[in-house]
Amino acid sequence: MANEKVTSNDVARLAGVSQSAVSRYFTPGSSVSKKTSEKIRVAAEQLGYRPNILARSLITGRSRIIGLVVAYLENYFYPEVVERLSKVLQEQGYHVLVFISSPASASENVDQITQEILDYQVDGIVLASASMSSELAARCHAHGVPIVLFNRSQDDERLSAVTSDNRAGGRKLAELLLSLGHEKFGYIAGFEGASTQRDREAGFLEGLAAAGKSLYRRSVGNFRYEEAQAAARRMFGSDDRPDAVFVCNDHMAFAVMDVLRFELGLEIPQDVSVVGFDDVPPARWPAYNLTTIRQDVDAMVAETIRTLMRAIDNGDDQARRVTLDGTLVVRGSTRKCPATSN
Amino acid sequence: MANEKVTSNDVARLAGVSQSAVSRYFTPGSSVSKKTSEKIRVAAEQLGYRPNILARSLITGRSRIIGLVVAYLENYFYPEVVERLSKVLQEQGYHVLVFISSPASASENVDQITQEILDYQVDGIVLASASMSSELAARCHAHGVPIVLFNRSQDDERLSAVTSDNRAGGRKLAELLLSLGHEKFGYIAGFEGASTQRDREAGFLEGLAAAGKSLYRRSVGNFRYEEAQAAARRMFGSDDRPDAVFVCNDHMAFAVMDVLRFELGLEIPQDVSVVGFDDVPPARWPAYNLTTIRQDVDAMVAETIRTLMRAIDNGDDQARRVTLDGTLVVRGSTRKCPATSN
DNA sequence: ACCAAGATTGCATACGTATGAAAGGTACGA
DNA sequence: TCGTACCTTTCATACGTATGCAATCTTGGT
Structure with a gap:
């Protein structure tokens, strides 16, 4: 002592x-x-x-701290984000202060947390899987604290955002499934308020529509493993089931695959093709071997940091919206060719 | 602006x-x-x-920041830890500053990072999956900054540590496998420098020895998915393979199971029983359904925080070493009864 | 040897808050 | 009415650093 x-x-x-x-x-x-x-x-x-960084920041007005708000790390997309973001920021002399927002009370909670973040005089805020009231966004703006939405966009055009092209991704998946000769399409949705959910579904429907098809079944999994299981049971419990399903993210796709195989005794991809979104590590594990859209975490993180630094260093005021391509990764959860169908 | x-x-x-x-x-x-x-x-x-928290901490000497050093979030034990730790600290008005230490240059890296942590005048440090030189530990001690090793212990008796009873866990797993009539035991090790690795293996060997048995095969996976795959290939590639294997943590166990099933065409548990350690979420997913030892993350986090707060609030100087029980969770990756053996 | 320009240094102050000491206020009993 | 004890409030200072300004030192050109 x-x-x-x-x-x-x-x-x-x-x-x-x-x-x-x-x-x-x-x-x-x-x-x-x-x-x-x-x-x-x-x-x-x-x-x-x-x-003493704290004393220094008192006078410079720079804390070299970036606040990160994240809702749920159960989705293994986010641990990767935390790791990469921290690592790259670390190399630039910044560090990440973590705030967990219970997904329970959505945006109200985020607002309160953002207040706490501001108390630490952070130089910037990254909002991953969480939205914020535009009132508070304005306030951060007034404080000169830049905000970047990560893997989420919001109507407020004054907010910077880095996302994958979720719509295009959904479309690619639709095109893949169509090319394989599928006819009855299921979709398992994430949390309805999420922009990723909306955009991925919109792209998927768009892709189907282009071929004159539409959705056969729809169910909601709210981005949670257990709810996705339940959704899968509902969707595939009866005989008139889809022959292909797009699950809004990999995390839920695993739940769906587990139900199909181990509860309903269905074969993937013989009986049903399953596709997800994100390409988290377990997607390439042989147990799942999931066809999905890869979100390039490194690139997303790089763009996020670029956006932050531009605002911090140059006082760049205007919002910056970056949309990155996601690449289709075809694996074994989709059938090989249209020939062997039905 | x-x-x-x-x-x-x-x-x-x-x-x-x-x-x-x-x-x-x-x-x-x-x-x-x-x-x-x-x-x-x-x-x-x-x-x-x-x-302004920073200005406040300049004078009070308390930043209400806890530094967390973590090496790899690929092992899904750690995201849970980050989430719980952040959440509970948050409720007490503290927040977590994250430091990622490349597992590459082990302790040297941690030392440098710890220096950076001290620059932020943190009130405490949690070292998860990372060790630190005792020289630096002494320095933190001199600064009055308490350190808690999480899921890791170290010889230095002046360091507080919160762990599961890894040795007892290893023993329980040995006893389970013995009770199921297994005869040829494999062990896939984690990083040799880790205390969890040492203790789990020691307990396992101890349990085997109590029944007059010993290890049949041993291989090293270094806590990494790919290396564990390679280890499994080496261990199970030939015909005289073990009929049961303890993989030092769940994360590696998934890799081993994937190789056994999808590369070597072996059935689990008919051909081989597999057990892991941690009980991360995928362990209970039907695709793996892994028998393992559950580490009680909530309890570990609670003890960690208790230890920190005792040091911060009361200036309690002495190290506190807490060892929590891990519970055996029997699932489908181990055979049901000894009768059907061999 | 001298001067100007540039590099280096020290002085003083500011950042936003907490806190000991002293001053001011209030209530109450004698 | 006065005095005492206690509660509030203000004053002044401190925390550890950065930085404008003025003073000092270097350097090089003539």
Whole structure:
């Protein structure tokens, strides 16, 4: 419990220079002579001094903290995001402060959390799988704190957002299933309020419509494993079942596949083709081997950070909406060719 | 970009009181009269004032930030930890600053990261799946920053640690497999430097030894999916293969099961029983249905926080080592009864 | 040797808050 | 009425750093 707080003053005293010199030594781009640099380096080393980021940020107005709001890490898309985002920010001298928003009380909860985030004087906010009231968005804006919606967009045009092209992804999946000769299409939806849900479904329907087809069955899984199981039971419990199903994300697709195989005794893809969205790691595990749309997490993270930094460094005020391509990854959960159908 | 910074001074001016009064209003347990309280409440509300945590922590020495070092979120045990830990800390007014340590350069990396953590004046550090040099541990100690090792222990007795009883868990698994009549035991190890790896293996061997048995095959998977696949190929590639295998954690067990089933055409549990450790969510998904030891994340998180808070609030200096029971969860990856064996 | 321009340094102050000490206010009993 | 004790409030200062400004030192050209 020895309170061995070392300040720039201690270093200055030991090195025989002023406190400002020490401060300058630790501020890249400041002018310090070789000689004093060396004295300070030695003294700082000896005392084990490191600048206090909090004190620094009090005066610079920059905390080098990015607030990340995330709702549920059960969907293994998000752990990847947290890891990549933290890692890349870390390399740039920033760090991530995590806020978990119970998906329960949706946006009200996010608003409260965002208040807490602002208390930490963060330099930016990343909202993953969570939306926020536009009133609060305005407030962040007023504080000069940039916000980036990650894997989510919102009507408010003043908010930056980085997403995959969910609509195009849905369309690609429809086209794939059509090309394989499927006829009866099921869709298992995520949480209805989510833009990913809306866009993926819209794209899928669009793709079907282009071939004169439409949805045969629809059910809601709310992005949750258990609810997706229940949805699958409803959709496939009777005999007039779809012969192909698009599940709004991989996480739910696993639940659907498990029900089809282990409860209903159906074969994938012989009896039903299943496609998902995200390409989380288990999708390529042989147990699932799921055909899906890959969201390029690295690219999404890179764009997110680019957006943040542009706002932080250049005070770039205007919203930036980036939509990245998702690539279709065909695996074993869809049948091989149209010939063997029905 | 309007820089609408509202300070306690602004509130004070509007409310017609002193800045200290405002500060006291926002400090629980301070004495403020009903009348001024009300004036401040109104003024603060009107201006949208919230105390600046960073400025506050500069003077109180408490940042209400907990640093979390985590190596890899691919193992789905850790996302659960991050989520629970953040959530519970959040309820107590603390927040989690995330640091990802590349598992690559192990402890050297952690040391550097810990330096960065200290720069943020965190109130405590949780080290999950990462070890740290005792030199640096001493330094944190000197700074009065408590450290808790999560799911990891270390020889240094001055470090607090929260773990499951990995040894007992390993033993339970050995006893289960023995009771099912297995004879040839395989073990797929995690990263050799990890205490969980050592303890789980030790317990397993201990359990086997108690029945006069020993290991038939051993291979290393380093806690990684791909390496575990390779290990499984080596171990089960030839005909004289084990009839049961303990994989050091669930994450690797999935890889092993996938190889056994989809590359080698073996049936689980008819040909081989597989057991893991952790009970991450996919373990109970029907595709794996894995027999494993459940680590009680909630309890571990609760103990971690208790340990931290004891140190932070009471300045409790001494290390606290908590070991929690893990419960055996028998599922379908192990054969049902000894009768049908061999 | 001298001067100007540039580089380096120190001084003083500011960032937004908490808090000990002192001053002011209130209530109550004698 | 006065004095005491207690509750509120304000004043002043401190936390650890960054930075404008003025002062000082270097450097190089003449």
